[in-house]
Amino acid sequence: MEKSKKIQILKDIIDIESVNGNEKAVADYLADLFKEYKISTKQVAYDTDRDNLVAEIGNGTSKVLAFSGHMDVVAPGNLADWTTDPFKADERDGKIYGRGSCDMKSGLAAMVIAMIELVEEKTELNGKIKLLATVGEEVGELGAAQLTKEGYADDVTSMIIGEPSGYRIIYTHQGSINFSVASKGKSSHSSMPKLGINAIDYLIEFYTKANHEFRKTVYTNDVLGDFIYNVTMISGGEQINSIPEKATLEGNIRTIPEYDNQKTIEKLNEIIEDLNKEKECNLTLTIEANKLVVKSERDSDIAHIAQKIAETKTGQKVPLLGMPGTTDAAEFIKAKNTFPIIVFGPGNETPHQVNEYVDVDNYLDMIEVYKEISKKYLYM
Ligand SMILES: [Zn+2]
Missing domain, CATH: 3.30.70.360 (Alpha-Beta Plaits)
Incomplete structure (x- = not known):
């Protein structure tokens, strides 16, 4: 996919105002995008105008790598404090500004694009990659709870949540x-x-x-x-x-x-x-x-693979850490089988703040990193 298109996709979904609601518009956009590449999707309604989105690529069930991201964002806060409209993505100085640019529409877009490119490049996958895009994460992990209850995470063998961690990998949170x-x-x-x-x-x-x-x-x-x-x-x-x-x-x-x-x-x-x-x-x-507390193994395959690939790709040290916040992982760990989860996505310290942004390079890097992790994990 062209670089300009990757950037445009992120901008387009930032422009969709999805403050604890309206996630269906984001799900519709991503479903249409997948469709362009002949990838089928399923929308799981939570409420009016609130759909979760599930998509799969690859074959077999021996390994299922889940990519997860939430489609809702928090309220923009005081609009007067924003340099530009929070729901009109603005690219300047190598950054994309807007509500959700960092938390976490960039992580979500990077995961979706990684899946599309793996299909485009006809990569043979020894297993599946499953996207679980959720509603209402910011207000109680509503979509993750629903998808887990309805069994969508039962076949997962490892999961990456693309919340903004920057070049750090989180394997446990409070x-x-x-x-x-x-x-x-x-x-x-x-x-x-x-x-x-x-x-x-x-x-x-x-x-x-x-x-x-x-x-x-x-x-x-x-x-x-x-x-x-x-x-x-x-x-x-x-x-x-x-x-x-x-x-x-x-x-x-x-x-x-x-x-x-x-x-x-x-x-x-x-x-x-x-x-x-x-x-x-x-x-x-x-x-x-x-x-619930999420306490994945520090020594899981997915954590090691992600760390190694991220360090090789970016030339940066990528530590394995814990964090105080909670994520959709707190719901996904209630699935039938236990599986390791890492939180790893583009971003920085600006979630929930005014003038939230993501570095364009970090976003584009993560698309490559997700692709490499997928190839390695599904070939082991
Ligand atoms: Zn988030």
Whole structure:
């Protein structure tokens, strides 16, 4: 494929505004592009105007290398802070600017183009490459959860997620839990507190106990760092001279293998059950999001192949690392079989920022890198 066309494809999909929605327009665009090269695709609807996209090339089922990328982007933030329109890709100084240029329409486009070029060049593949392009990654990995539930990842033997890592390969990332605790009391006049139950008092008991529990020892992982627990929002009470009937708090937890999601949720439940038993309080826990820790092997074939090829192709050192954030991998690891996952895609430190960009060279390099990884992985 011509270089100018590769750049145009990326620009075209940046121009499609897909802020947590409208991913179907991106899926339609990519499906049409695949069709030009006689590659069939399947669109898996999540909701109105929200389609995931699945495409396959190659033969056999002995090895299935999945390429995955999300088609949604985050909101552009303050438009006045952008030098150019975030939904009109702008190429200047060797960079392409626009919302999603880095996170992660460049990774997605690079994967799609790599597949097309492998077909164009009639490369014999001893196995399959499967694209799993998802909706709603930024708001809870919705598409990845759906595709996994519907079995689309069950035959995968290795996966690359093209999130922006630059010339670094991520093989493990933290899990994440969003939770809330509601305290239900009984209101009464503040001059007659004995007639009521102070919901704030008991919420604070939970707050203190949980802080103590989750911070009394430092749970840490060599690669991912510390287990992190924080209450981030709190509210309660209705009126200054009433004993509060309701109070709630919300928090975010970043988990690691040494203190994983299951253990964390069990501990939260235990604290709440104990308090509800001991006192007259009525606390309830709700888990709003539960994204698992991803702990692929550092020594997987896919990690080694990717590292070696990337270093040879780019002449840069490409380290294998862990990262704090979460990705669609947290859903794909729920597939029937376990398989190693790496996060490796073009990009830099600008995701979710104004004036987000990707280096054109990095984007074009990654197309070659994905092709080489595919050839090597599917020939081993
Ligand atoms: Zn992303």
